Amino acid sequence: MARIVLTLPEPRASAWATALRALGHEALVLSFVALRPASSEPSAAALLARAEGFDRVVLVSPTAVEVFADSLPDGWPAGLAPAVVGPGSLAALAARGLDRHPGLLVPPGPEFDADALLALPELAAPLDAAILVVRAQAGNPRLERELAARGARIEVLEAYRRERLEAAPEALARLAGWLAEPAAAWPRLLVTTTDAAERLAELADGSARLAGLRALDALAIHPRIAAKLRETGWRSVATIGPGFDACRAAIESADGATESPAARAQRSGTERD
Secondary structure: OOEEEEOOOEOHHHHHHHHHHHOOOEEEEOOOEEEEEOOOOHHHHHHHHOHHHOOEEEEOOHHHHHHHHHHOOOOOOOOOEEEEOOHHHHHHHHOOOOOOOOOOEOOOOOOOOHHHHHOOHHHOOOOOOEEEEEEEOOOOOHHHHHHHHOOOEEEEEEEEEEEEOOOOHHHHHHHHHHHOOOHHHOOEEEEOOHHHHHHHHHHHHHOHHHHHHHHOOEEEOOHHHHHHHHHOOOOOEEEOOOOHHHHHHHHHOHHHHHOOHHHHOOOOOOOOO
8 A cells, every 4th residue: 555645736636546546545635727618619629620621730738639529519520639748638548549650659657748749750741630639728739839830730629627726724734743753644645737746845944843844765657757856955856658558557556665765766658638
């Protein structure tokens, strides 16, 4: 049995917590962001209605997959090839029977991010294709700009929005209780964004009962997140792959419980939402 603090956005954090508890682990949800679908907004609905007119859809996160696939009025168009950033999004496609599409693109790893996706030869210039990019409102436009620079005809579907959450008092109280126990019983922190790393640092600095947060082992899903954790004071940081399976493997591995932070930090990957 392991203890883990999940800082993923809601509702994903609660879903992971339920699955981990079913496996016998203790999981605490400490989300700083909630993801809300925006697919019913007129501009989004109009794009969804003509999805079959695109050659490819780039889905930047598991939430992008879920909202897009579940909002298509007539189901997934046969000619629409998906591209995803990493294992979490691939799992979301698989849950909908879409992971065997002949045009599917996903980076081979070990890193999973926009750069890894853009490095695939199928997306190299000249790129004569109509591509729909599905992401959050006010999300990073870098990926669509790079695809456009390579010749693609780009449109963007802002399928969901991020809402800031304040940490729930009951979650903070439970976390403080764990920190008051012997170190052998301390949880690990799963950190999936640099924003979450900064919010954790604010909690550690703002409450005497949470001052021990920086002594916890942190699991980061990308080197940038790991770097932010170290910058904000964490000493034990491991970089793991994204997705539920990577999280489960990290907390269940006997080797992961004993190997040094430097050795664990050799593993890498990313996916945000």
